Amino acid sequence: MAEDHRIPRPVRDSQSEMAEIVLPNDANPLGALLGGRLMHWIDLAGAMAAHRHSRNHVVTASVDHIDFLVPVRVGDLVILRSSVNRVFHTSMEVGVKVYVENYIADTAQHVASAHLTFVAIDSAGKRVPVAPVIPETDEQHQRYDDAGRRREIRRAELERRHKR
Numbered sequence: 001m002a003e004d005h006r007i008p009r010p011v012r013d014s015q016s017e018m019a020e021i022v023l024p025n026d027a028n029p030l031g032a033l034l035g036g037r038l039m040h041w042i043d044l045a046g047a048m049a050a051h052r053h054s055r056n057h058v059v060t061a062s063v064d065h066i067d068f069l070v071p072v073r074v075g076d077l078v079i080l081r082s083s084v085n086r087v088f089h090t091s092m093e094v095g096v097k098v099y100v101e102n103y104i105a106d107t108a109q110h111v112a113s114a115h116l117t118f119v120a121i122d123s124a125g126k127r128v129p130v131a132p133v134i135p136e137t138d139e140q141h142q143r144y145d146d147a148g149r150r151r152e153i154r155r156a157e158l159e160r161r162h163k164r
């Protein structure tokens with residue numbers, strides 16, 4: 001029998017990690033990682049958690065603003081960690097945190113964070129409900145609550161923009 005994709009699943013089941021070494025093709029002429037390349041990686045890392053949680057196709061509905069906190073250089077190792085913060089109905093908020101790891105000094109620096117909303121769709125492109133996500137740790141509970149507040153802000157902002 002086919003598995004029921006609507007069974008609630010813990011956050012940890014779909015948490016994902018992606019790693020990239022910054023190559024010259026990812027950088028500007030001064031050797032600094034392009035913001036657009038990092039945004040692309042953030043989208044992919046977010047989609048991984050969304051796919052794994054929803055067990056479906058997903059599309060990116062929105063990306064909240066991104067601050068680039070420190071420059072990343074050619075040769076750096078970039079680590080992107082993603083997890084589903086909260087599921088609404090057909091959409092889910094995913095948080096992505098980006099670090100740059102210095103493997104010589106064994107240090108990691110926080111580079112950027114972003115919240116993305118993905119919507120689950122079936123192979124015909126029709127929106128489909130997503131199974132609830134179960135927060136377990138204090139941090140996951142905090143993110144779950146914060147995601148609810150961010151959704152209200154997003155909805156108000158969307159409505160404001162489309163009324164113009």
Ligand SMILES: CC(C)(COP(=O)(O)OP(=O)(O)OC[C@H]1O[C@@H](n2cnc3c(N)ncnc32)[C@H](O)[C@@H]1OP(=O)(O)O)[C@@H](O)C(=O)NCCC(=O)NCCS
Pocket residue numbers: 059060061062087088089090091092117119127154158
């Ligand atoms: C995202 C998309 C599926 C929403 O479809 P829609 O017909 O506008 O659907 P609705 O307005 O009824 O919203 C459906 C869900 O998406 C959410 N949503 C829609 N627009 C959103 C936005 N800008 N930000 C966050 N969530 C959004 C709604 O809150 C709703 O969530 P829920 O089911 O969990 O309550 C549709 O706009 C789309 O396909 N966009 C293009 C996506 C794409 O191609 N992305 C790649 C980037 S080019």
